[in-house]
Amino acid sequence: MTMKSNTLHKKYLAFIAVIGLLFYSCEKRLEDLRENPNAVTSIDDAALFTKAVRDFFIGTTDVASSQFAGQHAHYFVTGSTWRPADQYGDGFDGDYNSMLNGIYGGTIRHSEEVLEITSTEGTQNEVRNALANIISVLGFAKVTDAYGDVPYTEGGKGKSEGIIQPVYDSQESIYADLIARLGNSIAVLQTADPARAYPGSDPIYDNDLDKWVRFANSLRLRLAMRIRFANEALSRATVAECLAEPLMETPDDDAFLIQTEGMGNPWLNRRTGFPSVKMSVLLIDQLQSTLDPRLSVFVNPDANGAFSGILNGLDDSAFGMADFANKSDMGLTLSSADSKLYVMTASEVWLLRAEAALVYDGDPVAANTNYTRGIQTSLEQWEVPTAEIDAFMASPTAMLGDVNPEEQIGVQMWLALIPNYFEGWTYIRRTGYPVIAQRTADNLSQGATNGFMPSRFRYSSFELGANTANVQAAIERMGGNATNTPVWWDQN
């Protein structure tokens, strides 16, 4: 080997070393850049739990409530482009899709992740899992109540199982499982150590597991009563179980949240913003005719100091003459920046118990006790002065008669559920109370439902295209995809 070739070899070696180093540093650089600097790759599930919970509460003001349920249930009328919903119109294809995305992408996406984390070895936590199950049940119950059959067993599993075209489950099977899941959560939480729950990260009950048990059990009672006309056996058995466990009893147990972020309670923006919301004649008439002290809670006087409502369902020319802009707004107690957002209240629970006592136990005395308790609790919830509570409780409205006690309970439930308008609509769909008459008058719009209150939201054309076979199967099972196709529990 000559000197010359030796130097040459060294040169080659150096060259290869430099290239190799370059290559290595490039690869290293690429690897560093793969990490997203804008987000984290792992997180304490507490932060996802708060997200799921908050989303559900703030979701009580979503388009499903403000554009659809609140108008269908005759709480209010909205102006401009939202009004066709009050006319039982049949457009809103984009809204139907964004509402579906809203529920699945909010509460369900985040509670699914918590369920995944809390059941994975290493981060397993049965207490947190039980709490996340309650929130997940809330989300799925809302979405199935809105649409009917929806993806449940495969729903929300885009990330955990890679399913982007989930199978639709029947509402019947969904309800059975929701009720079972709540039963499991209640059992776990009754003996759980709060330290293993979400201390410091519970947006509603400040980690008070006793209150969580009451809430979960009350929610279970709501779901059980909802299937009264569809599966009475399961309904009865579940109601009996719920009554044997603690339930929400006083406003202290209410599940509410105050939105402090951004502009505060979104109903503020609905009152002052666009499209405007004006309270309905049906609601104001009910409150005025019974001298209900909640009138000034739910309705804001108009510029003349009067409570003036707008009739639901006006056709376009009648609406033009209706002086909509000057009608009464939603009450300031409901629609100020710091107004509470309610998901469930003790007054609702008492009224559910009144219905159960009446129809399952055939016990009108107990029904009346629960009924008065329900009204009283609602008045206390809204901090009505004691003298006014006493006066109203002494009025015939606050006593269950024997002409149509179910209707009486229904009307009070309709009032007690405010501002959870979505639940109000759902309740009317189930029981038929308060009676929302078929629209036959000349100045009312009959819409796509021949003047009957719509029964559900439609599956959007986007969903029909993105998950075709599964939606088609659901439509076949349900007998259609119209706004007047009843959902499974709607058999009354």
Add this chain to the structure above:
Amino acid sequence: MPRDIRLEDVRNNTVNANGEEIKWNLDNTFNNPYWALENKGNNSKRDRFQGLLSANWQISDKFNINARSGMDYTINEFTSFGERGAQAVSNGLGNYAHNTSKIRIWNSDILATYSTSISDLGITASVGANYRDDYSTSLNVRGEDSKTPNFYNINNYVLNFSNESTNQKAIYSFYALGQFNYGGFLYLDATLRNDNSSALPRDNDSYWYHSENVSLLFSKLFGLEGKVLNLGKLRGSYARVGNDTSPYRFQPVFNIDETPTLPYTVASIPSSLPSFDLRPETSISWEVGTDLGFFDNRITLDLTYYKTNTTDQILAVPVSGTSGYSSAVINAGEIENKGFEGQVNLTPFDSDNFTWDIGFNFTKSNSEVISLNEGLERIQLGSLWTASVEARPGEEFGTIYGNDFLRDNFGRKIIGNDGLAKRGDRVALGDINPDWYGGISTGIRYKNLSLNALVSIQQGGEFYSYGRGYRLFFGTDARTVEGRETGLVLEGINEFTGFENDIPTTPLLTYFTDIFANEVATDIVLDASNVKLREVTLTFDFPQKILHNTFIQSASLSAIGRNLFFFYNAAGDIDPDATFSSGPTSTAFEHSSLPSTRSYGLNLKLNF
């Protein structure tokens, strides 16, 4: 703005006694434009620095190494403000935003080139490497609820919001090029390249490109060049191109929400589902063509046939919300694009004083969706209101879907007892791809005066015009006049009787119901076919003898008219070019675009 509102009334009434905006309607979404003129505004500023370092090492006359490193650095500042007092501006509280972004692209190359010729064979060969590093960052702050009026600074706002984001990506590549020519009639180019990108997962981050181009001057090879044929070339190429995507699309993450008032942490999962095994995009294309020149290029003819298959295109496709996610990043499928292009240029007259050129071009291109991945039956490429542009296997890429009217088996509209039509199924109502494009250009020169004109032709293709929809249901379109006084009896059959509809309605209700309430798209999917005079230019070249004793070498004065008029426009009052978005479906939607403008200009050109 509705025609029953006088602009001077709006102008003279902008602020009430409480200092609040006076609106012209009840909506809170629109400002009084004259209030906005005084009280809203925005500012945009951009600084840009570019630099390049280059070193060239000429080792011998055949061997050369060149290294370059360049940087492009942009800083954008954007501020916007809206005064207090208008509902449309943060519920009357006033707002302010200040967004800053920096974008840096750093690109470095090293290239070694060797060129030589061995008798009739010319060879150039190169090897090189490239490193590209992209970095961008933005910091946005926003304030609401102003403390004192007319002061636009973030400190002046009660509520402050901010967000920050950084994006980084690097690609390094190695490449080689070779060019060979033989005897001045055969040319061969070949390239090979390998890219490695940080935007793809570690296992799939490397992808290859290559291309081969051959061209043969057969007129020279076979000695055919003469009076008739002066140029005859056959060319063919084959290429494979790879592509990566934007960064951070394969890693599941959690965003931390901005929650200044909350005592606990809130995190959220992005709504787009990442793809855990993202692959690079690949596109394979080939083309063949010929260039012919006759009579000393008085007649030239170029013909090309091409076909491109793009597979694994990386898209964030909208997916069923029931998955928990609204979109998913996927390698989408395969799209085949093939077409034919032809161009003929003629010079019928050519003399010292008079020349006439005329050229025709023709393009026919088809894009077909061959397959979609992940079991998808369709991909929604874009949507506006209730129309969408979709990719479905076996269909044109960019088919427009929307609701049709409810019809009987003979296609007749079904009309209700209110005299109005009903919504039917969602069907394909058109597609965005024209059947063909064409163009005619011509130039006539007489002495120093020349006249050039350009006409473009598009045959077929559709677009969805929500602007037409607005005008129809707001009653500002001339089509809505019919029946306004007398009532309108729609063509169709009665839903219940099956007889010809005879129940009148009004144009107002018809268009509002069809387009807005029932979301029927049929009447606002418009034919994009058009023939347009795009440009006419009249130019005077100043004669050399005028310029003879000046420092000016040449001078010309032109009068130019652009976008002059339509010879034919199937859509009538809407310019199909005025569609509003960017991206592959940009021609699909027109949404109340401003009418396109005709422009005239004078152009003086001096060369010194």
